[in-house]
Amino acid sequence: MPEKPFCVYRHLSQPNEFTTSRQHENSFSCGFGLTGLRQAAAFTEKSPGLLLFVTRLWQNIHSNNSDLSTAFNGIRPLQVCKGLEGFLFAGRRLSSSFKSMFKPSDLFDLSQTEHAALFEGCEYAWDALKKLKAYIEANVKPSPHSHGNARVFIGDQVFIGEGTVIEDGVMIKGPAIIGKNCEIRHNAYIREHVIIGDHCVIGNSCEFKHSLLFNNGTIPHFSYVGDSILGYKAHLGAGVKISNVKLVPGNVTVDKDGKPFDTGLRKFGALLGDHTDIGCNAVLNPGSIIGRNSSMYPNTNWRGILPANMIVKNKAAQEVIVRRVRG
Secondary structure, eight states: OOOEEEEEEOOOOOOEEEEEEETTTTBBBOOOOOHHHHHTTGGGGHHHHHHHHHHHHHHHHTTTTOOOGTTTTOHHHHHHHHHHHHTTTTTOHHHHHHHHGHHHHOOOOGGGOGGGGGTTSSTTTTTTHHHHHHHHHHHHHOOOOOOTTTOOEEEEEEETTTEEEETTEEESSSEEEEOOOOOEOOTEEOSEEEEEOTOOOOEEEEEEEEEETTTOEEEEOOOOOEEEEOOTOOEETTTTTTOOOSSSOOOOOETTTTTEOOOOOSBBBBBEEEOOOOOOEEEETTTEEOOOOEETTTOOOOEEOOTTTEOOOOOOOOOOOOOOOOO
């Protein structure tokens, strides 16, 4: 008697993870979510079999009131595997679609920073971090600082643009270049080799180190940003931490063509594309790359690549019980 079909698939919303599923011959079940289906639909023109699969799957979802637990009923595994062949398996078409996210222009609108020259000659966006120190030291022009009666510390190699407000308790060690009309709020700590664009907010108890923030970035409360690049109108919710160094020895790697790719950086936090929004208390692990217009729910622990126009949902299980009187 032949063995039950054994199907290997890739989560569309998390292309770095593989899962195996052994199911009955006439049914198929796996970890696709609605987000994954939308992403799959973008590739249907490349695979007629995939188009048939997605169409039938959506019909099942609608007929079952969006219940994914029965959405795969009646879809034969062999049909699915044929439709997805070369797409979710050896072809790695999803992986190839992430290659473009490594280029600076695919993550960032370079017109939204006065420091686009930093990216010249960079094959990968993270290469700009390798040049950041030398670039700042060559271009910083210390300026006179007017911060009223606020008790602040500002180093000698710091430029602060016109209209920027520095609140009480701020420390800017420098070298650093800060743009126009920014708010540097109470107790912010800006360390060495930082560029902050125009109209940015650096909030209470936020720490920046060796990073670049494009124009209109907002990091308003209790965040750590190290060895990272944050795009135009990027926003971090309260308490977001961008981890920039691995716990084990070695450089930070990213996934490229399904294999670890050495970035050449021992310290590398994250690349956040334009208009990204990271929820409160999320953690971005070293080498995270977040595509344009993507969002992440609070308390998410993220590692790897998130394509553009995606939402990462973190639905932690919760239990509500009746309060018992004690004593």
